[in-house]
Amino acid sequence: MKLYQQLVLFMLAATVLPLALVGFLVLSRAEQALAERISTEQRALATATAEGVAAELMETVDAVARVAELIDWQSADEEEARGALSLLYNQSTALSAVLRLDAEGRLQGQPIFQAEGGGEHPAFDPRQVERLARAVPVQPLRHGGKGEAALGQAYSLGDGGMAAVAVAVKLGQGEGASFALAEIVFRDLEDLLRRRAEGMLGRMDLVDGAGRILASSSAEHRLQSLEEAIAQRLRQGGDKAAQSFRVGDPVLRVSAARVPEGLGFHVVLSVAEEDALAPVRSLRRTVLMSIGGALLVLLALGGLFTRRINRRLSDVVAGAEAFGRGELDRRVKVEGGDELSALATTFNHMGAELETARARLMRWNDDLRLRVDEALADLRTAQAQLVETQKLAAVGQLGAGVAHELNNPLAGILGYVQLMLMSRPDSDPDLDMLRKIEGSAKRCKEITQNLLRFSQQRERTDLRAVDLNTVVRDALTLTENQVQAEGISLALELAPQGVRVMADSGQTSQAILALVSNARTAMQKSPTKTLTVRTGERDGRGFFEVEDTGKGISPEHRPRIFEPFFTTKDVWSNVGLGLSVTYRVVTEAGGSIDVRSEPGKGSCFTVWLTKA
Secondary structure, rough: OOOOHHHHHHHHHHHHHHHHHHHHHHHHHHHHHHHHHHHHHHHHHHHHHHHHHHHHHHHHHHHHHHHHHHHOOOOOOHHHHHHHHHHOOOOOEEEEEEEOOOOOOEEEEEEEEOOOOEEEEEOHHHHHHHHHHHHOOOOHOOOOOOOOOEEEEOEOOOOOOEEEEEEEEOOOOOOOEEEEEEEEHHHHHHHHHHHHHOOOOOOEEEOOOEEEEEEEOHHOOOEEOOOHHHHHHHHOOOOEEEEEEEEOOOOOOEEEEEOOOOOOEEEEEEEHHHHHHHHHHHHHHHHHHHHHHHHHOOOHHHHHOOOOOOHHHHHHHHHHHHHHHOOOOOOOOOOOOHHHHHHHHHHHHHHHHHHHHHHHHHHHHHHHHHHHHHHHHHHHHHHHHHHHHHHHHHHHHHHHHHHHHHHHHHHHHHHHHHHHHHHHHOOOHHHHHHHHHHHHHHHHHHHHHHHHHHOOOOOOOEEEEEEEHHEEEEEHHOOOHHHOOOEEEEEEEEOOOEEEEEEEEHHHHHHHHHHHHHHHOOOOOOOOOOOEEEEEOOOEEEEEEEEEEOOOOOOOOOHHOOOOOOOOOOOOOOOOHHHHHHHHHHHHHHOOOEEEEEEEOOOEEEEEEEEO
16 A cells, blocks of 8 residues: 555544544534424424414304304394394304204204305305204204304315314204304414414424314315325324324424314424425535545645655665666665665665676576476477377378278269260250269368378478368368267358468368367267357457367366366377367467366367468
């Protein structure tokens, strides 16, 4: 690790990391305190709003009840009763309808409904009267006294999308007294929620026990269902006056307060936590940027400091590099008396000792080189003899025998067939068969000629421009029958334009046959036997590949596959010189061999040759 990197790590460990740790700890506590403060303020606001909602509703109910108690309903005629209903209607702007029912629940007189745009309207919808009559439980009031009131369940108005609640007031004594029904619309309550939610990031809702939003500071949420997670927490909270909790994803911070007077409503205040804690998180980003800026400043200062040290170390480094290049007479300039000066002195002593040792090694190397050259010459001679002996014994004998035994009979057969072809007219029915015989004889003669070319020995490699496609085809004619007899599928993928390389045609054929023989042996026990031979060119060089689906080469054997006499064949054959001969042929042609193999999946030998 470089000095500059060590300095950076030291600065991180000594300054930046503690600063970041303390900063994040402080910010975490600040975020926790802010969250607690938000929850406290939310609960207080929800509680105050719940009390305001109760006061608003009960004020309207009490006003209606007080006026109803002062009127003598039994002695009032129809006009006076309607005036009394109008008086009840005018007790609050939240009232949208007032009507009178007898003890049997039948409508008495003309109801008063709010007209569109405000004011009274004499017309009414019987369905509205029926809805209002069903909304109030008048049974508990039958045994009560005059002026007693009861609230019903909240419901939604069909037009306008507002919620409302009905209130019933008993207008006399005894079970035969009539009732006044009034409809209280939550318009004023929604205005109250909107005023209380001003300047707040979230929204404020008035919900009933079923989780339905009766009024909201955001009108689009009115009469919708509350989020299920929030409604479930409200049900779990039971009769708690106020509570705060976190729900949902993204997270909402929610505070809820029960509306007093037993109305069964809750005021729910919900704020997205991301918005509520935005100031602290903005501060966190600011701290991160500050820490990053401090780190950059420290890195700049560290760079200046290490640059000063590097200037003194440069001479020592240059001397060490000179020693590495073998310039052992180089000496480092010594200045001062600090540790760097001691290091320079040590380098100078080391250079003097190395220079003396190198002189001795050079003398030893000269003697060793002579002995190694002699041993290498003997080894090359022995290796050449082994290769030539194996080639002559295996292929030369076969090629010469086939040539001498088959060439003369084939020449006779070919001659007689050609004479018969010349003597037969074009209409002769045997003409096609004779032409097939002529083609087969020429094919056999071509094979024997390839064997003769292959078995020819040369004292030195004769590199010429040859077509790899032609060499591959000629070589495969010698082994194609054996490949097919062993059940191996042969696939030729030759370059369409041909590939011309610098090589010895006979030796290259020998290398191809050695690789094919090696592949055949490797696929003896394989369930799928496919031999692929392809040619092509890439990166300015020509190549041919022999790929099989045999047993593959294990990693521990791969470094030794080109060694003479080394073999891993299950069935022993010849002396393990096939790949060794291939390697010699390729290297003498100035090429190289790449091997890809995976145990159980086959091998691929790629021979690279110089393009002509």
